[in-house]
Amino acid sequence: MLQYDDTGAAFFAITLLTFYLIPATYVVVTRLRDYVSPNPAVGPDFNARTETEKEKARTIAKKLAQERVNNSFFVLLVVSTVMLWMLTFYLLSIVSEGGEIKQFDPFAILGVTASASEAEIKKAYRKMSLQYHPDKNPGNKQAENMFMMVAKAYGALTDPEARENWEKYGNPDGKQSLELSVGLPQWLIEKDNHNLILVLYLVALVVIIPLIVGCWYSQSKKYGEKGVMYQTYHRFMRSLNPNVTAKMLPEVLALAEEFREVNSPNMSRAEEMNALFQRFQKEMPRIRTKDELTQLQLAIVQKGMLLLAAHLNDAEVGPMLQQDLRKMLSATPELANALVEICASRRWWNATCAAIDFQQCLTQGIWPPATSALKAPFLQLPNFTMAEVSHVFSGKGQKAKSFADYLALPDDAKKGLARMTDTAREECLEVAGALPRVKLSCRAFVQDEAEIAEGDLVTLRIKIVRENIAPSLWDDEESDDEGPLDFYESDDEDDAAGDADSDDDDAVLVAKPKDGDEAKAELTGEDKAARAAAR
Numbered sequence: 417m418l419q420y421d422d423t424g425a426a427f428f429a430i431t432l433l434t435f436y437l438i439p440a441t442y443v444v445v446t447r448l449r450d451y452v453s454p455n456p457a458v459g460p461d462f463n464a465r466t467e468t469e470k471e472k473a474r475t476i477a478k479k480l481a482q483e484r485v486n487n488s489f490f491v492l493l494v495v496s497t498v499m500l501w502m503l504t505f506y507l508l509s510i511v512s513e514g515g516e517i518k519q520f521d522p523f524a525i526l527g528v529t530a531s532a533s534e535a536e537i538k539k540a541y542r543k544m545s546l547q548y549h550p551d552k553n554p555g556n557k558q559a560e561n562m563f564m565m566v567a568k569a570y571g572a573l574t575d576p577e578a579r580e581n582w583e584k585y586g587n588p589d590g591k592q593s594l595e596l597s598v599g600l601p602q603w604l605i606e607k608d609n610h611n612l613i614l615v616l617y618l619v620a621l622v623v624i625i626p627l628i629v630g631c632w633y634s635q636s637k638k639y640g641e642k643g644v645m646y647q648t649y650h651r652f653m654r655s656l657n658p659n660v661t662a663k664m665l666p667e668v669l670a671l672a673e674e675f676r677e678v679n680s681p682n683m684s685r686a687e688e689m690n691a692l693f694q695r696f697q698k699e700m701p702r703i704r705t706k707d708e709l710t711q712l713q714l715a716i717v718q719k720g721m722l723l724l725a726a727h728l729n730d731a732e733v734g735p736m737l738q739q740d741l742r743k744m745l746s747a748t749p750e751l752a753n754a755l756v757e758i759c760a761s762r763r764w765w766n767a768t769c770a771a772i773d774f775q776q777c778l779t780q781g782i783w784p785p786a787t788s789a790l791k792a793p794f795l796q797l798p799n800f801t802m803a804e805v806s807h808v809f810s811g812k813g814q815k816a817k818s819f820a821d822y823l824a825l826p827d828d829a830k831k832g833l834a835r836m837t838d839t840a841r842e843e844c845l846e847v848a849g850a851l852p853r854v855k856l857s858c859r860a861f862v863q864d865e866a867e868i869a870e871g872d873l874v875t876l877r878i879k880i881v882r883e884n885i886a887p888s889l890w891d892d893e894e895s896d897d898e899g900p901l902d903f904y905e906s907d908d909e910d911d912a913a914g915d916a917d918s919d920d921d922d923a924v925l926v927a928k929p930k931d932g933d934e935a936k937a938e939l940t941g942e943d944k945a946a947r948a949a950a951r
Contacts, residue, residue, distance in 0.1 A: 423511060425600050426507040426510045426511050430504060430507050430508065433500055433507075434504075437504065440493060440496075444490075447481070447484050448485065451481045466843035466846075466847070468798060520587055522568075522569035522572040523569075525565050525566060525568075525569040526569050526570065527540055527544070534574070537573050538570075538574075541566060541567075541569075545567065548560075549563060550563060568588060571588055642753065642754065642757075644674075644750050644751060644754045645672075645673045647673040648672045648673045648751065648754065649754065649758070652672075652754060653758060655667070655671060656755070656758055656762075656764075657764075657767070658762075658764040658767055660767045660771075661770050662770045662773045665770065665771065665774040666720075666774075668755065669720070669751055669774075670716070670717045670718075670720030670724065672747070675716065675720050675744055676716060678740050678743045679716040679717075679719040679740065680712075681715050681716075681719075685736050685740075687734075691734070692722050692723075692726060693722060695726075696726070696729075696731075700725065719740075723741045723744055724778075725783070726741065727741060727745065727778075727781055728781060730781055745778075753775070755774070756771040756772055756775060777792075780795075780796050782796070790819075791809070794808060794822070798840070798844055799843060799844055804832035804833075805832065808822060808831045808832045811831065813829070813831060815831075816831075820853065822848075823853050824853060827845050830848070851884075852882055852884065853882065853883045854882050855880070855883065856879070856880055857878075858876055858879065859877050860875070860876050860877075861874070861877070
């Protein structure tokens with residue numbers, strides 16, 4: 417029968433602890449390094465285009481490093497890692513004492529040298545046998561074992577047969593069989609511990625595991641496939657309508673259940689909330705769902721609308737409200753997508769466009785109703801204020817009718833840059849050159865027909881050209897002999913051949929090589945696969 421081995425259990429425990437301690441130690445060390453070092457090895461300004469963005473990136477990186485350290489999870493991680501390292505060192509001490517496989521050495525046991533005479537061996541044996549005799553050490557199991565080892569060592573050196581076995585097999589008793597044991601501690605099989613082990617097993621199996629599964633399920637069942645709570649979907653559906661505008665959507669977004677905890681009334685934020693309310697009191701729209709909300713829900717929605725208004729108008733808020741706003745903004749991408757999804761699923765064209773516009777406003781931190789839908793996009797450019805925007809639409813020279821027209825102008829013809837410094841002007845032009853300039857055209861037709869009649873299956877062919885892609889993005893080994901691809905409208909004589917394989921498609925994109933310096937679209941992995949298939 418296999419026996420339980422404490423040393424084997426220590427080896428097994430050290431192996432399991434290693435799987436946790438190595439990644440945990442790495443996380444602790446890297447977070448502390450980022451917290452102590454103001455400039456991490458990988459700079460936060462890798463993708464920054466302006467000095468303002470670089471400074472903001474450094475500030476964000478510093479705040480993130482502080483937040484990753486100043487939380488209860490990290491403290492628990494550090495404490496658990498330190499305690500488990502202490503346990504690991506203790507187990508290593510056990511292994512070092514009892515885990516080494518020792519050879520039987522009669523000379524070492526008797527404390528004599530290998531060249532000792534028979535008289536010296538006999539003298540050492542008598543001395544040690546008297547020292548460890550069971551009669552002189554009653555109840556001492558270690559002394560009893562040592563007495564047996566001394567007798568065995570003396571026999572191995574004085575008995576010719578025993579000495580031959582020791583020299584040949586390493587044991588005076590001859591060849592020994594291999595002993596195996598289970599790497600679990602011996603206290604598991606002691607009768608006094610059986611009841612305790614059974615109770616712990618039942619608690620883990622009947623209480624702890626079902627509790628963990630129940631907590632996970634109760635939390636996960638609140639969310640849909642895209643990480644949005646079902647309660648939020650329900651409120652959005654009740655609040656949206658075909659005539660909703662972008663100005664109404666902050667209220668709809670503030671109804672999200674994800675904001676319930678962060679926007680709950682808190683007296684520590686009362687002073688900052690009063691200042692924020694005074695700032696946007698006149699600009700706050702009337703809450704359309706006021707009659708359907710409780711007092712607590714109304715307070716939550718009002719706070720959410722005020723924080724969104726501060727974000728969209730680039731207004732300063734207090735440090736505590738800034739933390740709440742940061743938590744809100746971290747959840748807004750999924751919620752804004754949910755607004756677009758709901759409006760699109762109901763085929764509300766105006767509402768869908770408003771939701772998309774509002775999604776862009778959240779990303780850019782711009783609120784069109786505060787200025788105008790025509791001038792608001794200009795605030796995306798660095799160092800641009802309303803003064804520079806007004807200069808764009810005034811004075812002499814070539815005027816831009818829209819933001820897209822302004823981006824298409826030559827750099828020397830762009831207005832609003834005269835009062836900027838050279839650095840600010842270069843930053844503005846760099847960002848303006850990086851923003852996508854896209855041309856879109858489409859053509860609807862019926863295969864093998866010159867006109868479109870009622871009931872015909874119409875094919876919509878779309879042409880999309882992005883004009884400001886760097887040519888280096890197209891430079892690869894496969895494009896040495898051909899120009900970049902372009903989505904184009906095929907000629908009438910090619911419609912039949914081009915549409916033969918697309919009878920079941922509502923929209924068709926046709927790709928072909930095209931010469932010239934006109935930039936097209938950035939190649940992704942899917943684009944390259946499509947390009948290879950088209951060739």
